[in-house]
Amino acid sequence: MTRLESMIRRLRAQRDCLNLAVSLMEEIPGPVFELGLGNGRTFDHIRTLLPERKILVFDKKSTLGLKPRPVAENLIIGDVRKTLPEHLAEQSQRAVLIHNDLGNGTEEEGVEMCEWLSPLVEQSAAPGCVVVTNSALQLNGWRQITIPEPHAWNRYFIYQKPHSA
Ligand SMILES: C[S@@+](CC[C@H](N)C(=O)[O-])C[C@H]1O[C@@H](n2cnc3c(N)ncnc32)[C@H](O)[C@@H]1O
Numbered sequence: 001m002t003r004l005e006s007m008i009r010r011l012r013a014q015r016d017c018l019n020l021a022v023s024l025m026e027e028i029p030g031p032v033f034e035l036g037l038g039n040g041r042t043f044d045h046i047r048t049l050l051p052e053r054k055i056l057v058f059d060k061k062s063t064l065g066l067k068p069r070p071v072a073e074n075l076i077i078g079d080v081r082k083t084l085p086e087h088l089a090e091q092s093q094r095a096v097l098i099h100n101d102l103g104n105g106t107e108e109e110g111v112e113m114c115e116w117l118s119p120l121v122e123q124s125a126a127p128g129c130v131v132v133t134n135s136a137l138q139l140n141g142w143r144q145i146t147i148p149e150p151h152a153w154n155r156y157f158i159y160q161k162p163h164s165a
Contacts, residue, residue, distance in 0.1 A: 013152030014101075014134075015045060020148050021097060021130040021158055022049045028128045030096035031056055035080055040066045042101055050097075058083055084120050094126035100133035105155065110135030128163040132156065 001009075032050060034043050037059035047055055047068070057070045058080045069075070076083045080102065098121055103109045118138045121131055130145075131137065136157050145158040 009149070009151055010155060013147065013149035013156050014042065014132075016148040017132045017152075017156045017158055018042065018045055018099065019049070020145070021099075021132045022046075024145070024160060025096045025128060025130045026050065028096045028126070030126050030129075031093055032097040032099070033058065033084075033095040033124055034099050034101075035059075035084075036099075036101035036103075037063060037066070037070070037075070038101065039063065040069060042099060043070065044068055046097070046099065053097075056087070056095075058087075081116060081120075084124065088123055094129070095124050096126050096129050098124060098129060098131045098133075100131065100135070100137075103135070105134045114138060125161045127161060129161045131159045131161075133159070 031054040032046060034046060034055055034057045037043055037057045040063065043055065043057055054074065055070060056074050056076060058076045060077065060079050062075060062077050076087060100117065103113060113135045114137055121137055122139060125131070131139070134156060137159065139159050142159040142161050145160060147153060147156050147158055
């Protein structure tokens with residue numbers, strides 16, 4: 001497979017995982033957390049699927065000139081390891097959809113991210129919350145959902161927190 005084909009496959013899997021995740025949580029009220037604004041591609045996709053939803057976006061940098069971009073009060077700039085716990089301490093509302101697209105998706109980075117991000121995701125999630133993530137997470141008692149693109153089984157992961165938790 002060429003690098004171009006691999007990238008097309010990865011982006012298609014990302015889109016299909018987000019579409020599936022939204023179908024699982026769209027009836028549950030609450031905000032979305034987007035971890036990693038980057039070029040804003042997935043932010044744009046999520047806001048199109050969930051136009052009425054508050055989407056809080058976390059990134060260590062604010063990409064200038066990005067269109068569309070989150071409104072200022074919904075864009076939280078800084079290292080998410082610091083900004084997300086600060087946000088959770090200030091706001092009681094928990095997320096019903098979390099999309100993690102931090103980092104570069106390499107295996108080494110994924111192992112490290114799993115360690116620090118899994119507890120943060122658990123603290124961020126409301127009952128029934130769905131997480132789409134580019135690295136595997138350890139979420140106690142959550143259900144892992146089969147992703148729609150079988151070729152991307154080790155690149156994207158979907159989990160759902162029990163509704164009664
Ligand atoms: C792959 S890009 C996100 C791509 C984006 N979802 C899109 O569709 O265009 C990863 C982003 O994560 C951000 N990032 C990586 N580590 C971070 C951290 N510890 N805290 C906050 N942002 C981080 C980077 O600045 C970068 O913008």
